[in-house]
Amino acid sequence: MSGAETTQEPKLYHPSEATVAAAHVSGMEAYQKLCAEAEADYEGYWARLARDLISWKTPFTKVLNQDNAPFFKWFEDGTLNASYNCLDRNVERGLGDKTAIIFEADGGEVTKVTYSELLARTCRLANALKAQGVKKGDRVVIYISMSIDGVAAMQACARIGATHSVVFGGFSAQSLRDRIEDTQAKVIITADQQVRGGKSLPLKAIVDEALTLGGCDSAQKVLIVKRTGAEVGFNPERDVWMDDALAGQSDSCEPEWVEAEHPLFLLYTSGSTGKPKGVQHSTGGYLLHAALTTKWTFDLKADDVFWCTADIGWVTGHTYITYGPLALGGTEIVFEGVPTYPDAGRFWKMIQDHKVSIFYTAPTAIRSLIKAAEGNEAVHPKQYDLSSLRLLGSVGEPINPAAWEWYHQHVGGGRCPIVDTFWQTETGGHMITPLPGVTPMVPGSCTLPFPGIQAAVVDETGKEVPWGQGGILVVKKPWPSMIRTIWGDPERFKKSYYPEDFKGQLYLAGDGAIRDAKTGYFTITGRIDDVLNVSGHRMGTMEIESALVSCTELVAEAAVVGRPDDTTGEAICAFVVLKRPRPSGDEAKAIAKQLRDHISKEIGPIAKPKDIRFGDNLPKTRSGKIMRRLLRSVAKGEAVTQDTSTLENPAILEQLGQAY
Numbered sequence: 071m072s073g074a075e076t077t078q079e080p081k082l083y084h085p086s087e088a089t090v091a092a093a094h095v096s097g098m099e100a101y102q103k104l105c106a107e108a109e110a111d112y113e114g115y116w117a118r119l120a121r122d123l124i125s126w127k128t129p130f131t132k133v134l135n136q137d138n139a140p141f142f143k144w145f146e147d148g149t150l151n152a153s154y155n156c157l158d159r160n161v162e163r164g165l166g167d168k169t170a171i172i173f174e175a176d177g178g179e180v181t182k183v184t185y186s187e188l189l190a191r192t193c194r195l196a197n198a199l200k201a202q203g204v205k206k207g208d209r210v211v212i213y214i215s216m217s218i219d220g221v222a223a224m225q226a227c228a229r230i231g232a233t234h235s236v237v238f239g240g241f242s243a244q245s246l247r248d249r250i251e252d253t254q255a256k257v258i259i260t261a262d263q264q265v266r267g268g269k270s271l272p273l274k275a276i277v278d279e280a281l282t283l284g285g286c287d288s289a290q291k292v293l294i295v296k297r298t299g300a301e302v303g304f305n306p307e308r309d310v311w312m313d314d315a316l317a318g319q320s321d322s323c324e325p326e327w328v329e330a331e332h333p334l335f336l337l338y339t340s341g342s343t344g345k346p347k348g349v350q351h352s353t354g355g356y357l358l359h360a361a362l363t364t365k366w367t368f369d370l371k372a373d374d375v376f377w378c379t380a381d382i383g384w385v386t387g388h389t390y391i392t393y394g395p396l397a398l399g400g401t402e403i404v405f406e407g408v409p410t411y412p413d414a415g416r417f418w419k420m421i422q423d424h425k426v427s428i429f430y431t432a433p434t435a436i437r438s439l440i441k442a443a444e445g446n447e448a449v450h451p452k453q454y455d456l457s458s459l460r461l462l463g464s465v466g467e468p469i470n471p472a473a474w475e476w477y478h479q480h481v482g483g484g485r486c487p488i489v490d491t492f493w494q495t496e497t498g499g500h501m502i503t504p505l506p507g508v509t510p511m512v513p514g515s516c517t518l519p520f521p522g523i524q525a526a527v528v529d530e531t532g533k534e535v536p537w538g539q540g541g542i543l544v545v546k547k548p549w550p551s552m553i554r555t556i557w558g559d560p561e562r563f564k565k566s567y568y569p570e571d572f573k574g575q576l577y578l579a580g581d582g583a584i585r586d587a588k589t590g591y592f593t594i595t596g597r598i599d600d601v602l603n604v605s606g607h608r609m610g611t612m613e614i615e616s617a618l619v620s621c622t623e624l625v626a627e628a629a630v631v632g633r634p635d636d637t638t639g640e641a642i643c644a645f646v647v648l649k650r651p652r653p654s655g656d657e658a659k660a661i662a663k664q665l666r667d668h669i670s671k672e673i674g675p676i677a678k679p680k681d682i683r684f685g686d687n688l689p690k691t692r693s694g695k696i697m698r699r700l701l702r703s704v705a706k707g708e709a710v711t712q713d714t715s716t717l718e719n720p721a722i723l724e725q726l727g728q729a730y
């Protein structure tokens with residue numbers, strides 16, 4: 071990196087000549103050539119890449135089918151298998167002995183598996199699933215922590231054409247139940263416990279609880295991986311230890327060749343209304359973009375050690391742990407633990423120990439590690455040898471320029487490009503991002519669309535706004551890895567992503583954005599709906615409100631908003647009207663704790679509000695609508711400057727502004 075050009079506004083960080091020369095996409099001209107290719111022949115462009123990166127059993131002859139828009143189909147007459155592409159193909163190419171996964175457990179134990187071993191393990195698991203009656207098209211819920219078994223379980227589902235739905239280990243029994251019911255999963259794969267930050271936490275017990283909550287009759291079997299050996303409840307008619315299920319299973323399993331549109335997975339994510347939605351992804355288009363973005367954005371090469379710190383319970387873990395790097399025959403880290411255990415130098419130590427060359431994490435983690443390093447020199451990245459790093463990535467939320475600069479300087483030694491990748495569960499892979507050998511970077515900007523992705527900023531009528539003017543982020547053309555539908559709710563899919571306001575023609579991301587007047591670079595300005603981003607986790611305010619009002623003995627009414635937070639990006643702030651007089655002091659604290667515990671039970675600990683404020687009422691218009699915009703000001707501790715004349719009860723704002 072040549073560093074910042076001080077005369078330029080905004081500050082541009084140029085990739086070094088060596089980075090440009092060695093990159094898969096080398097130089098701005100190469101980028102523009104790809105964009106022009108896509109512009110000139112959109113289908114031809116994606117077809118070329120799909121042939122180049124994916125091994126097809128039956129080659130496709132059709133590329134994009136728009137007949138039933140917005141239910142687009144890609145490569146529909148082609149057949150393939152995702153697990154074949156990620157495993158067998160690498161073994162066939164002579165990479166059988168190459169390390170596929172370096173697993174580091176919470177306590178530091180390291181286990182490595184080669185491509186041949188991972189293939190054998192996946193096949194045995196696939197055969198075990200078949201023996202439990204799982205067939206092509208069935209759903210399997212995976213509720214397990216970061217592990218080789220977790221990756222192998224996903225690959226095993228893909229191998230037999232079962233659709234996996236991974237549920238993050240931090241979700242509660244209730245959330246798990248909802249997902250089991252919605253997917254009608256036949257089998258649940260879990261572990262006795264998970265281990266994080268030196269603590270053992272239950273998994274199987276939560277599955278047991280979920281299955282007692284009703285609506286889970288589809289679930290015939292629970293396969294349990296032994297992680298800690300803790301004693302767990304065992305229902306012999308339903309539960310099977312994974313070791314027993316695997317015993318005697320063959321190491322080979324013929325892949326089930328599926329059509330490109332076959333649902334590879336469902337992943338639940340929060341929207342602005344209702345329950346989390348099951349985002350349905352395809353096999354062919356999804357795998358193409360997973361592989362392509364890993365190749366171009368991360369510039370993955372044969373000798374890289376790639377580390378994406380996301381959990382496999384989120385889309386980032388799907389695309390950049392289970393599928394992308396493996397499809398390219400890469401070597402990757404899978405980490406069970408947390409960044410702060412045994413101390414906040416864990417990430418840096420692991421980069422040093424495993425000679426990680428590409429590191430991909432979330433701004434929240436960076437911000438919390440900055441804080442930790444400021445308080446304790448011993449965990450500062452400078453104490454570690456991070457010279458193996460050549461590329462850094464950021465994902466999940468906007469990265470503030472100060473955190474970007476620190477990441478660049480202290481982790482990347484001033485030499486590593488940072489790819490600030492904007493994308494979503496629904497997009498399957500990167501949408502707007504720098505490419506390391508192409509894009510001069512600006513801290514806080516995700517820069518330019520990935521080649522072939524037609525992103526734009528529009529006004530409420532769908533008309534593009536001039537650069538320099540904020541608006542709504544949309545994607546103008548369908549792309550291969552896009553969401554196919556919301557599982558079981560096609561109408562909601564249409565309404566959420568292809569709204570009538572844009573005549574059903576534009577994909578609505580749900581984010582606001584602005585393009586730099588000079589460079590055209592995109593900066594994401596935050597969600598334009600009632601979705602919060604807390605530590606890079608997406609949370610619907612309505613979901614949290616429903617969880618609060620479901621505490622019927624206490625809560626009369628609740629409204630939830632976000633407020634900016636130095637570490638977590640946004641923090642959840644809940645305003646609550648109780649069915650009893652407004653509490654204060656210790657009593658208020660006790661009730662707030664009770665409500666937090668309740669939310670933890672309903673959704674999971676990640677949804678616990680940071681602030682809970684009690685009021686006799688909520689600010690409402692005369693027609694009874696809660697004025698969230700005012701609540702956002704109150705949550706920030708700002709004086710309310712907006713017009714409150716339409717407010718039924720202006721005095722309430724002062725009351726809600728008071729901490730107890």
Ligand code: PRX
Nearest residue numbers: 465466467468490491492493494495594608
């Ligand atoms: O608001 C955007 C934010 O995260 C949302 C997507 O969340 P999720 O589906 O959970 O996927 C997260 C991992 C891809 C987006 O709508 N977001 C994601 N990446 C960025 C971002 N905001 C700003 N900059 C990013 N790089």
